[in-house]
Amino acid sequence: MENISKEKQIEMLKKIIEIRMFEEKTVQLYQQSKIWGYLHPYIGEEAVAVGICSALNKDDYIISTHRGHGHSIAKGADLGKMMAELFGKVTGYCKGRGGSMHIADTELGMLGANGIVGGGVPISVGAGLSCKMEGKSKVVVCFFGDGAANNGVFHESVNISAIFKLPVIYVCENNMYAISMSSRESVAGNNIAGRANSYGILGYKVDGSKVFEVYETAVKAVEHARKGNGPSLIEAQTYRFFGHHPNDPASYRDKAEVEKERKERDCVINTKEALLKAKIIKQDEIDTIEKEIEKMIDHAVDFAEKSQEPDLKKFLTEVTS
Amino acid sequence: MENISKEKQIEMLKKIIEIRMFEEKTVQLYQQSKIWGYLHPYIGEEAVAVGICSALNKDDYIISTHRGHGHSIAKGADLGKMMAELFGKVTGYCKGRGGSMHIADTELGMLGANGIVGGGVPISVGAGLSCKMEGKSKVVVCFFGDGAANNGVFHESVNISAIFKLPVIYVCENNMYAISMSSRESVAGNNIAGRANSYGILGYKVDGSKVFEVYETAVKAVEHARKGNGPSLIEAQTYRFFGHHPNDPASYRDKAEVEKERKERDCVINTKEALLKAKIIKQDEIDTIEKEIEKMIDHAVDFAEKSQEPDLKKFLTEVTS
C-alpha cells in the first residue's frame, strides 16, 4: 500500500464504491422489473476487479464472466451505456441485444462477458496469441469463478498459454460458491492457485477483499507477462455477499459464514477505513465522492430510461442471416 | 520384483510377448491390406498394460484408447475375436462394426477403446460411481495418452473422481508423442504425474518399460482405491517404437532418440533378461512360450480369415433407427 500513490489509492476506492453503488442500484431496478433476464451482482467482490484492472493499461484486454459488471466498470466502462444495456435499450453497449451477460466493447479492451461458465477462458488463448504476435507488450486478464476452474476449458487454456508463454493473467474469483455448490466440495484439493504448479507457472493466492493486496499481486503478474515470461494464475479469495442472482435467497449457505464475511471482508468499508487511517482521505471527502457517484448512477438510470428501444425492423435486417 | 510370485512374473512376460507378437502381426496384415482403417500399434508400450492389468481382478473395469489392443489383451481378450474384429468379421468383438478403435466387452470389463482422444476419460467417472455405489470394491483403470492429458476431459474427470473419492486409477501412457507433437512441447510443466497434486490425490511416475515396477505401483494404487481412498494418477513413461500408425514414418522424431529407446527400453527384451537373470525362466522355456503364442496368433488369423462377413440385411435391421 505504501508504494501506491495517494491518487491511485483514492482512484481505487472510488471505483470500488462506483461498482458497489451501481450493483445495488441494478438489484433495486431488477426488483422493480425495470431490468429482467439474469443479473448476477458483484457485491462483495469489487476489490478484485478494481485491484486487477488498476494494474492494466487502457489497451490491455480483459475477458469477463456472467458476473461481469464490476470488470467492465473497473476497466472504465460508461455507466450510462451499461445501464442502458440492462434496460435493453439501443444505446446500450450491445444495442439491447445482450443484457447483463454479454457486455463487450473493443475500445475498453473488454472482450465480453459470457453466459457460459468458462466460455471466455479459451478466448484468452487467442487474445494472448494476438498480444504476443503484435509485440506491443499488451496483456490479457481472464476472469473466471471457482466454478469455472473445474471446467475442462480452464485446463486446456492455461496449459496452452503456458507452453506458448502467452501474456495472460488468469484471475480466479473464488467467491466460495458456484450457485449452490461450495468450492470446498467442488474443487478437489481446494487450492486453485496451487493448480498453477501443474503448468509450471506462477500461482498467487490473495485476499480478494484487500484491494491493494490484489493490486500489488496484479502488478507483479502483469509485469511478468509484459516481459514475455508467460501466464500466471491469481486466486482471489472473495465472497458473494448475496444470492447468485437477485431472486436467490442463498439459503444453502451457513448464516454465520455470510455474516462473518459481510462484516469482516467488506471491501468498501475496509478500503475506506484503510485510507482514513492512513490519512489519505477524510470522511467528508468520501461523502463527496459517494454523492458524485450517486449522481453518476442517477444519470445513468435517467439515460437508460430515456433511451429508445431498439427498432425492430432495423434489428431484423441486421441480425437475420 | 522379489515380492511377485514366479508364476505371476512368467505370466506377465507371456502377456508382454503376446501383445508384441499380436501387434507385429497386425502391422504386417495391415501392410497386406487385410486390415484397414486406422491401426495404432502398441509396440514398445506393452509393459504398461500388462503391469497395470496384472494388478486387477477379472471383474474390475478398464477404459481404453485408440491404441487399445494391449489393454484388451492384458485384460484377457480372446485373440481370435480381436483379430476377427480387425478383419471386419461378424465374429469379432464388435461384429465387424468397430474395428481397432472400438473393441469392447462387458465380460472382460473392457468398457471400450475410443477413437476420440480422451473420449473415455469422463466415462471413468461413471464407472467409478457405479463401483462405489455397488460397494463391492471393484476398481476402474482409465488409460489415456500424454496427448489426452492436455484435454479438458482429463481435468474435469480427475477433479470429480477426487471429490467423490471414486475408485479410479488414471494411467497416463506418456509415450512422448501425440502423433507428431512431443509431450515436452505440449505438456506445460512437463510433469503429468505432478498434476495429481492439483487435485489432492496421489501421483506416481514409473518407468513404463519395467513391468514389475508398473505392477507394484498399480498394486498400491488399486489397494488405495479398493479401500475407498479415492483415485490416483500413474504416469507411465514409455515410448512408441514406431509411427503413430503403420503408414507414419514418424520422421518428426530424432533418430538417435528412437534408437536409444528401442535399444534400452524394450520391455520384451528387458523382461526376458530380468527373468533369465533371476533364473525364473530358461531360454528354452521362453522359446516354447513364443512358439505357443505364435501358434495362438496364427489360429487367431486363421479364425478371422475363415469367419463370415457381417450380413448386410441383418446389420441394416439392427442399426438403423
Next chain:
Amino acid sequence: MREIDYRDAIKEACIEEMDRDPKVFLIGEDIGVYGGAFRAYSGLLEKYGPERVINTPISEQAILGGAIGAALTGYRPIAEIMFIDFCGLAMDQIVNQAAKIKYMTGDALNVPMVLRTQGGAGRGIAAQHSQSLEAWFYHVPGLKVVMPSTPYDVKGLLKTSIRDNNPVVFIEHKMIYLTKGPVPEEEYTIPLGVADIKREGKDVTIFAYSNMVLKALEAAEELAKEGIDCEVVDPRTLVPLDVETLVNSIKKTNKVVVVSEAAERGSVASDIIAIINDSAFDYLDAPVKRVCGLNAAIPYNSKLEQACIPHKESIVEAVKLIL
C-alpha cells in the same frame, strides 16, 4: 382428475422410478439442496441422499461421462444439463460416446441413460440461454429425442425414457414448468413414438411440439372463432417419430402447418416437411407451411426476443395462408 404442474410431474416420475429401481440415480449441477435450476428436484436430496442425487461441479463432460460410465456398468442414470445451450460443451460425450457405443461395439455394451435438459426462449436471458437445439440430437443416429408439452406427457414419457435401454435426450421447455394439467394418481407410462392429437379438427393440421403445442392450441382456439377447425398433432417424441398419426391427420385435412420454435434453417420442422413430402405428398392441397424461429441469435430485449420466435399470431397467419 387432480392437476399438477409440469415441474412436479417430472419429480413424480423420478420418485416413482427411483423407488422402483435402485439403479436409477440423478446427476447434475445444483441438483442437491438447490433442487435444480428450475427446482424440479426439490426435496429429492433429503429423500434419497447424496449417493443417488449427485451434485457435481461445473463439468458438463464429466457429468455425461458420469452417466455413460454408470450406464455401461448396470445403472440407469438421469443426467441433467442445466440449459440445452451448455450441451455445446459436451456434445462429444452425447454424440460420439452415448449415441454410438451400442452400435459401434456391436451390442457389446449399451447405454441406458436419460439426458434431461431444457431449452427455449422467453425469459430475456439472451443468446446463450434460449436456444432450441433439438435438431442436433435429432440428426444423430442412436439418440432418442423426447419433447413433452404437458404435465401428463412429461411424467409418462420420463418414466418410459428411464426404462429405455438406450440413451434418450429428454428436452423440456423453460416456459412451461409451472403450467398445470391433469395427471392421474395411478401409475402410467407413455410409449415413445406415439403422437397425441391435442385437438381434433378437420380443416388444417398443425404439427407442433413442446411449448409450441400450447401456442398452436391458442391459435386453434382463435381460428375456431372464425369457423376454421384445426387439428393439433403433438408428436411428443421426435425420435422415434409417429409418422402415421401425422399422415392420417393430413389425409383428413389435406393441409398442414409445421411449427417449431427453433431457428428455421435446418430445423426439425424442415425434416418434417421432407417426411411429409415422402409420405403424404399426394394428400396435400397446398404446400406445407413452416412456422419457425428466425435465423437469429435470441436477443435480450423482450420485444426483439419475442419477434424471434413463433406465436399464436404467426400460426394463425400461416393457417390462413394455406386455406
Next chain:
Amino acid sequence: MREIDYRDAIKEACIEEMDRDPKVFLIGEDIGVYGGAFRAYSGLLEKYGPERVINTPISEQAILGGAIGAALTGYRPIAEIMFIDFCGLAMDQIVNQAAKIKYMTGDALNVPMVLRTQGGAGRGIAAQHSQSLEAWFYHVPGLKVVMPSTPYDVKGLLKTSIRDNNPVVFIEHKMIYLTKGPVPEEEYTIPLGVADIKREGKDVTIFAYSNMVLKALEAAEELAKEGIDCEVVDPRTLVPLDVETLVNSIKKTNKVVVVSEAAERGSVASDIIAIINDSAFDYLDAPVKRVCGLNAAIPYNSKLEQACIPHKESIVEAVKLIL
C-alpha cells in the same frame, strides 16, 4: 489450364492469403512438421515459422478459443479441427461464442475466422471418424458453411472465407483431397452464396454438395447413356445458400433429387426440400426425392460402411423413380 489436387489448392489459398495479409495465421493439431493430418499444410511451417503455423496440444476448445480471441483482437485465424467429429468437444466455442459474439454484443465485436475441418465416410475409420455433421452448423445462425467439391472451388472459396468478417465453417471431405482439377495460376476468388452448375441438363435436377457432387456427376454420366439428361447443381456454400440457381434449375427440369452423405434424419437435404417446398412447389412434377446416408453410426467393415452412404447407383435409382 494446369491441374492440381484439392489438397494443394487448399495450400495455395493459405499461402496467397498469408502473403497478402500478415494477420492471417494457422492454428491446429499436427499442422507443424507433420503438415496436418491430410498434409494440406506441408511445408508451411518452414515457410512461415511457428508464430504463424501454431501447432497445438489436443485441446479442441482452446484451439477454437485461440482463433476467436485472436479474431476479436484484429487477426484472421484459420483454425483446424482434424475431423469434424471432434467438433463435439468444442461446439460451445463455435456456437455459443464464435457464431453469436457479433450479434449478442450488438456489433461491438466481430469474429473473422475460418474453422477448417473435414468429414465423410469411406476410409474404414468407423463411427467416430466418418460423420457428416454440417447440419449442426447449418442450423446455427451466425455461421457460414462452405463445402467445396473441386480444387477450383476449394481454393477460391477458402480465400473468400479468410477475408470474410464473420466465422466460416469450411468443411472438406476426406475422400477428395487427392482429386485433381483445373486451377488457374492467376489469382481468383469465388463469392460465398453462388452455386455452380457442374453439369447442365434438362430432365432432372440433382442437387448435391461436397463429395456427393462427384457421385452425382457419375450418376449423370450413366443416366446420359440411357438418354436421361441431368443437371447437377452444386451450391458450394450451404450458408449463404443460392436458392435462385436451384429454383431456376427446377423451373427447367420440374424434377429434383437432393443428395447428401449425412444421416437422412434432420439433414441439410431435408432443409433443401423445405426450401423447395416454399419456393418451387408449383414447378414440381413429382415429389422431391432425398438420397442420404442411413440413420446409422458408420461401421468399420467396408461393405457395411458403403451401404450407409449414397452412391452413383442410389442416385441413378432415385432419378429413375421420379422420372
